[in-house]
Amino acid sequence: xxxxxxxxxxxxxxxxxxxxxxxxxxxxxxxxxxxxxxxxxxxxxxxxxxxxxxxxxxxxxxxxxxxxxxxxxxxxxxxxxxxxxxxxxxxxxxxxxxxxxxxxxxxxxxxxxxxxxxxxxxxxxxxxxxxxxxxxxxxxxxxxxxxxxxxxxxxxxxxxxxxxxxxxxxxxxxxxxxxxxxxxxxxxxxxxxxxxxxxxxxxxxxxxxxxxxxxxxxxxxxxxxxxxxxxxxxxxxxxxxxxxxxxxxxxxxxxxxxxxxxxxxxxxxxxxxxxxxxxxxxxxxxxxxxxxxxxxxxxxxx
Ligand code: ATP
Numbered sequence: 001x002x003x004x005x006x007x008x009x010x011x012x013x014x015x016x017x018x019x020x021x022x023x024x025x026x027x028x029x030x031x032x033x034x035x036x037x038x039x040x041x042x043x044x045x046x047x048x049x050x051x052x053x054x055x056x057x058x059x060x061x062x063x064x065x066x067x068x069x070x071x072x073x074x075x076x077x078x079x080x081x082x083x084x085x086x087x088x089x090x091x092x093x094x095x096x097x098x099x100x101x102x103x104x105x106x107x108x109x110x111x112x113x114x115x116x117x118x119x120x121x122x123x124x125x126x127x128x129x130x131x132x133x134x135x136x137x138x139x140x141x142x143x144x145x146x147x148x149x150x151x152x153x154x155x156x157x158x159x160x161x162x163x164x165x166x167x168x169x170x171x172x173x174x175x176x177x178x179x180x181x182x183x184x185x186x187x188x189x190x191x192x193x194x195x196x197x198x199x200x201x202x203x204x205x206x207x208x209x210x211x212x213x214x215x216x217x218x219x220x221x222x223x224x225x226x227x228x229x230x231x232x233x234x235x236x237x238x239x240x241x242x243x244x245x246x247x248x249x250x251x252x253x254x255x256x257x258x259x260x261x262x263x264x265x266x267x268x269x270x271x272x273x274x275x276x277x278x279x280x281x282x283x284x285x286x287x288x289x290x291x292x293x294x295x296x297x298x299x300x301x302x
Pocket of ligand 1: 069089090092093094095
């Protein structure tokens with residue numbers, strides 16, 4: 001009886017774990033809205049990342065033949081720079097990320113990483129080289145420690161704890177009954193949007209890929225969470241080339257460059273100061289957000 005019980009029980013565990021991870025993969029594709037339809041070229045070589053520089057050269061793309069979404073996008077990101085992408089909803093920001101990952105092929109132009117066209121390299125090597133902090137992070141029904149270790153399953157506890165500290169999660173964890181061993185998810189703790197995104201940052205720090213893409217959550221954060229995310233993001237972009245889709249312009253003030261997208265084109269680029277000086281699209285977005293913040297501050301104050 002025992003002999004049957006244990007394997008069945010174990011199989012049940014494996015099934016639940018597999019179902020969980022399949023659901024997560026499905027969810028990931030749903031979040032990215034992606035069909036994994038692209039295949040490697042027969043002679044695809046692995047991507048060799050030496051520096052982590054990225055270049056978009058006159059990239060054009062549409063999800064269907066009737067509507068062009070990217071209308072000739074060109075920009076370069078130097079190794080270890082932090083570049084923010086801003087612009088109205090629907091401007092094409094996430095589409096840039098999907099093409100960098102080669103979830104779709106551009107209809108014209110080239111996307112290069114350290115001089116290698118993403119359509120020539122194996123997708124496996126491409127995705128290993130790029131870490132993602134998505135808007136909505138999938139957490140497993142395990143401890144915080146294990147959720148972070150997912151970034152690099154070979155990492156020891158010390159390395160995981162260091163990533164947790166760098167992602168500014170240590171103060172939060174110190175308040176939990178079982179610290180980093182506290183379970184999250186269905187049977188455990190529910191994390192706020194900001195805390196979840198910091199778990200994703202800790203994972204990415206542990207994975208330590210040469211290129212990071214960060215899709216900032218649109219959900220509103222209290223200023224304490226926002227500060228935590230900003231510091232964690234600074235940690236993340238210290239050594240890696242980092243691309244950030246930013247919804248809150250406070251995230252982009254210290255970026256090496258800001259790309260302003262409008263209707264499938266990069267219409268402005270420069271530092272925060274330079275773009276404010278230019279007094280065009282970015283400057284008006286900035287003024288609008290400053291006004292909204294002041295209204296929020298007034299509404300939130302007792
Ligand atoms: P947001 O800030 O709202 O996330 P965004 O700037 O990231 O917007 P994208 O998600 O890149 O914008 O979308 C650009 C345009 O492409 C939008 O008009 C969108 O409706 C369209 N689009 C996005 N994904 C698909 C898809 N899978 N099929 C068809 N159209 C799509």
